[in-house]
Amino acid sequence: DVKVTQSSRYLVKRTGEKVFLECVQDMDHENMFWYRQDPGLGLRLIYFSYDVKMKEKGDIPEGYSVSREKKERFSLILESASTNQTSMYLCASRGDGAGQPQHFGDGTRLSIL
Amino acid sequence: AQSVTQLGSHVSVSEGALVLLRCNYSSSVPPYLFWYVQYPNQGLQLLLKYTTGATLVKGINGFEAEFKKSETSFHLTKPSAHMSDAAEYFCAVSNTGGFKTIFGAGTRLFVKA
Numbered sequence: 211d212v213k214v215t216q217s218s219r220y221l222v223k224r225t226g227e228k229v230f231l232e233c234v235q236d237m238d239h240e241n242m243f244w245y246r247q248d249p250g251l252g253l254r255l256i257y258f259s260y261d262v263k264m265k266e267k268g269d270i271p272e273g274y275s276v277s278r279e280k281k282e283r284f285s286l287i288l289e290s291a292s293t294n295q296t297s298m299y300l301c302a303s304r305g306d307g308a309g310q311p312q313h314f315g316d317g318t319r320l321s322i323l
Numbered sequence: 324a325q326s327v328t329q330l331g332s333h334v335s336v337s338e339g340a341l342v343l344l345r346c347n348y349s350s351s352v353p354p355y356l357f358w359y360v361q362y363p364n365q366g367l368q369l370l371l372k373y374t375t376g377a378t379l380v381k382g383i384n385g386f387e388a389e390f391k392k393s394e395t396s397f398h399l400t401k402p403s404a405h406m407s408d409a410a411e412y413f414c415a416v417s418n419t420g421g422f423k424t425i426f427g428a429g430t431r432l433f434v435k436a
Binding site: 302313 | 418429
C-alpha cells in the first residue's frame with residue numbers, strides 16, 4: 211500500500227515566518243504534488259514535481275516555493291507566511307501516466323496568526 | 324481546458340436510500356475520470372476510476388459510476404446509503420500526457436438515520 215506521510219497534522223505559525231511543510235512517499239513515484247484545500251474551492255494545485263530537482267508551478271504558486279532534492283521527499287515552503295495562507299495543505303504522489311490515481315497524505319492544517 | 328462541475332455542494336439522504344452525486348466534466352480529449360472520498364481529518368482516497376473500456380465502473384464500498392460521453396457526465400451512485408458513507412466526495416479529471424488533475428469543488432454527503 212502506498213504511504214504518503216506529511217510531517218505535521220496541525221501547525222500554528224506567525225505572520226512573516228518562513229514555514230516548511232514536509233512530505234515523504236514510499237512508492238518510488240516520480241510525480242508529487244502540493245495542494246491547498248479551502249471550503250467551497252476544492253483542491254487547488256500549488257506546485258508539482260515530475261522528477262528530482264524538477265518543479266512546475268501550479269495554479270496558485272504565489273507566496274510558495276518547493277524543493278525536491280530526493281525522489282521520496284517534496285517540501286513546500288511559505289517564504290513569508292501571511293494570514294491568507296491559513297488552510298489545509300495536502301501532499302500527493304502518483305506513478306507514471308495520467309490514468310494513475312493520486313495518493314494523498316492526511317494533510318496539514320496550517321494556521322497563520 | 325479541462326474543468327469539473329459537481330452539482331450540489333451538499334447532499335442529504337436517509338440511511339438505506341439511493342446515493343447520487345453528480346459530476347460533469349469538460350475535456351477536449353478523452354479523459355481519465357476519478358472519484359475520491361475524504362473522511363474528516365483525512366486526505367483523499369480513491370473510490371474508483373475510469374480510464375478506458377467498460378463505461379460502468381465499480382469501486383470500493385459499493386459505489387459505482389458510469390461514464391457517459393454524450394452527456395460529459397460521470398455520476399457516482401450507491402444503491403443503499405450507510406451512515407459510514409458520510410464524507411466529502413470529489414470528482415476529478417486528467418488527460419493523457421498531462422501532469423495535472425483537475426478536481427471539482429466537492430460534495431458533502433450527509434446520511435440521516
